[in-house]
Amino acid sequence: xxxxxxxxxxxxVEEKFGIETAxxxxxxxxxxxxxxxxxxxxxxxxxxxxxxxxxxxxxxIDVDTLVHAYGVYFxxxxxxxxxxxxxxxKGAFDMIAGIEKHIHVHVRKIYPDAELPYFITHEExxxxxVLEYHSERAMSSFALGLMESxxxxxxxxxxxxxEFLEEDGTKVLxxxxxxx
Numbered sequence: 001x002x003x004x005x006x007x008x009x010x011x012x013v014e015e016k017f018g019i020e021t022a023x024x025x026x027x028x029x030x031x032x033x034x035x036x037x038x039x040x041x042x043x044x045x046x047x048x049x050x051x052x053x054x055x056x057x058x059x060x061i062d063v064d065t066l067v068h069a070y071g072v073y074f075x076x077x078x079x080x081x082x083x084x085x086x087x088x089x090k091g092a093f094d095m096i097a098g099i100e101k102h103i104h105v106h107v108r109k110i111y112p113d114a115e116l117p118y119f120i121t122h123e124e125x126x127x128x129x130v131l132e133y134h135s136e137r138a139m140s141s142f143a144l145g146l147m148e149s150x151x152x153x154x155x156x157x158x159x160x161x162x163e164f165l166e167e168d169g170t171k172v173l174x175x176x177x178x179x180x
Contacts, residue, residue, distance in 0.1 A: 001048055001137075002114050003041035004077070009048065010037070012073040013055060025054040042113055045137055064141045071145020078146075079153070092154040093129050093176065096147055097121060117143065127178040138169030147174065 013022045026035035029050035033043055056063050079086060085103060089095035095103075100119040107114055117135030124130075133140050144162060151158055157179035165171040 001043055001045045002039075002111055003037040003043060004039040005074075006037040006043055006048065006051075007039050008074055008077050009051065009070055010035070012070055013051075016069075016073075017055070017059060021055070021058050024058055025051050028054045028057075040111070045115075067139055068141040068145045071139075071142035072149050073145075074142070075146055075149030075153070086153065089154075092147075092151045092156045092158070093124075093126070093178070095150055095154070096131070096176065097124050097129055099131075122173075129174075129176040131174045131176075132165070133172040133174060134170065136170055140164075140169055140172040140174075143172075143174070147176065 010022050010026075013025065029035070029047065031047050031050065033047060037043060052063055052066055055061075055066055059066070061069075085106075086095070088102075089098060100121070104116050104118070107116060115137075117133055117137070117139070120132040120134070122130040122132060133143055140162060144160060147160055151160075158176045159179060161175040161177070163173040163175070165173055
């Protein structure tokens with residue numbers, strides 16, 4: 001997993017829960033990296049699981065809610081560092097539909113070793129978008145947070161339905177329906 005995901009996660013923890021909580025989850029996670037990350041480095045996903053699990057223990061907020069909140073938060077990283085991507089798309093549905101065809105292509109150019117989820121588009125229209133999410137990391141809550149923030153960014157309203165195709169969350173169907 002790319003280091004930017006770790007650096008931004010710890011930034012969110014500091015911002016929302018304080019530096020003491022960030023220090024505590026790093027200490028309690030017994031990390032091979034010792035919690036020292038660079039944005040371009042690559043780190044074991046198990047470290048993220050450990051950090052999120054320890055944040056859950058510190059805050060009593062369930063893991064799914066924390067991962068979702070991180071997806072919402074991470075959108076700010078996209079806005080700050082990749083605003084040209086946001087300018088490229090006319091709206092949220094276009095951008096979300098472009099994840100696999102455009103955005104992930106560019107991410108792979110910058111970070112060839114990035115292990116990204118992938119999306120299969122089943123339906124795409126002005127009012128409806130159906131995407132199938134695949135990831136061994138089962139972080140669909142992160143994807144959901146990013147989608148919700150994308151809608152907010154473009155000032156669009158839509159209902160997002162998430163259906164687990166695999167019980168472990170490695171395959172999830174997202175259906176976005178534009179609100180009338």
